[in-house]
Amino acid sequence: MRREGTLGQASNIIRTISNQDAEYRYRVEEADNRIHPNKGSRCHSIHDTTEKEIISWEADDKENPYNWSNSTFSLLCWTRLTLSQKRKLSIFVMTIAGVINSTMGSSLPSMAVPYMTQEWDVTSETQKVLPISTFLIGYVLGPLLWGPLSEHFGRRYLSIITLSLFTIWTLGCAIAPNWPAFLVFRFLCGAFGSAPIAIVTGQLADIHKDFVTRGNTSPIIAGFCSTTIGWRWTFWIALIYAVVTLVPVIFLLPETYAPVLLSRRAQNIRKADPTAQVYAAFELEDKDIKQVITRVLTRPVRMILTETIVSSTCLYLALVYAIFYISFGAFPIIFQQLYGLSPGVTGLLFLPIIGGVILALGTFFTWGSFLRKSKEQNRPWTKKEEYNRVPLAAIGGPLFAISLFWLGFSARKDVHYAVPSLAGIGFGVGYQLIFMGMLNYLTDAYEIFAASANAASSSSRSFLAVLLPLATTSMFDQLGISGSLSLLGGLSLLLSGVPFVFLWKGERIRAGSAFCIALKEEKLEMERRAKLDWQRRSVSANILQEKEESP
Structure with a gap:
């Protein structure tokens, strides 16, 4: 009975956190889309907004990622694409390249293991699978950080930081002086290389609903490099690809997370006019360590x-x-x-x-x-x-x-x-x-x-x-x-x-499902209020138009 009571309490705590999680996120979504919440809202995760103007997307706002024009994803007609279409296409290409980078790195040593173990006199069959297993241990831990953090701080800088460090750790694999050092670098490659797997779905969902393509060419690279120019070249080639992937990410990958984009807009307004009390809802969120640990990282x-x-x-x-x-x-x-x-x-x-x-x-x-x-x-x-x-x-x-x-x-x-x-x-x-x-x-x-x-x-x-x-x-x-x-x-x-x-x-x-129920309820409530808000604006616009037309 005590065990059932403990499990019940734990279940209630998790359900409460999940409900608050969904409620808070939709309140931010409403504020971003100019939907006025009901009075007496249960959500208290956003600080008091008295005397503060909450900035939001305008109708057909060009900076809203959802309004970036869809492209046909054809490189043959690149010159005919608009700037926003090129932006969407570049995001698609860079995210896919990042996922390929990550997936290729995971299985890279598959055909090279006999040659690296021979160089370092590793004879244990269990240890021979460690070049892939240590990478995957990093894969276990990494997404638990990168996925929720990308929903809390945005996609761009997290993508740049993780891919940069993945590139450095890949270099470490290529020049590793011994077996233990190599395994440490492989673990770090896995931890930071897992970021695209966790972040890409969010990036593509930011701009449109699409799928994430995965690929794998590493066994061919490893099989021939190891027998011809040496197993280390397996990682040098991976490093070259990582750098080729990293450069456009640094210079071309835009931020796609709408709350972060609105925060930047508000910051620019305050910078131009220090007296302006303009904020994005995302800026007013509680970002203390307790909130991050209890709601985001869990x-x-x-x-x-x-x-x-x-x-x-x-x-x-x-x-x-x-x-x-x-x-x-x-x-x-x-x-x-x-x-x-x-x-x-x-x-x-x-x-x-x-x-x-x-x-x-x-x-x-x-x-x-x-x-x-x-x-x-x-x-x-x-x-x-x-x-x-x-x-x-x-x-x-x-x-x-x-x-x-x-x-x-x-x-x-x-x-x-x-x-x-x-x-x-x-x-x-x-x-x-x-x-x-x-x-x-x-x-x-x-x-x-x-x-x-x-x-x-x-x-x-x-x-x-x-x-x-x-x-x-x-x-x-x-x-x-x-x-x-x-x-x-x-x-x-x-x-x-x-x-x-x-x-x-x-x-x-x-x-x-507690999570799905909470999400559905908050989504339906947001859509209902959005409809009422749109109707109020339409009535106000009609009244204003009638006043202007009246003699």
């Missing part, structure tokens, strides 16, 4: 512990992500030990996975076009939130599981290595569709807290990706290739039911 953890949508999505994505990293240990076992291929050729066999990712992107755009047309036709099924993106994961899940069974049962000496390598196509399609479907669903369900929801997902899946690859060698030794991949395929097939459960009962699950 947000991803609260979501994992209390939100069924987040916890089940995290579990599914964690397994898929861990299997992705297991593949970096499994490919050498299959294609080098079984088929006797070189590390460089083995690296090339990751190309079918990349081909599958490209096919998945085509599927994504095709589905997006179909969904848009269906919404225009007002078809009933489009009104259900789960049908926006979850069907992609429902397709990808079985494909991913089938690809593992295919690889496991076709990897035999009497079967040409091209046959198991083609399983990578289904692997890439399934992996990408699962992630695009589930992560977009998180963004749709948690809206203004999308960065925190994705940070929760990133940290949890990285945690499992640290642990499972440690058992790769022993698992393949005991169960064999077919047994190991059948086990992974069976687990994947079991959890592939998660998207189908969301399609079936997603609305009911969201209805029982």
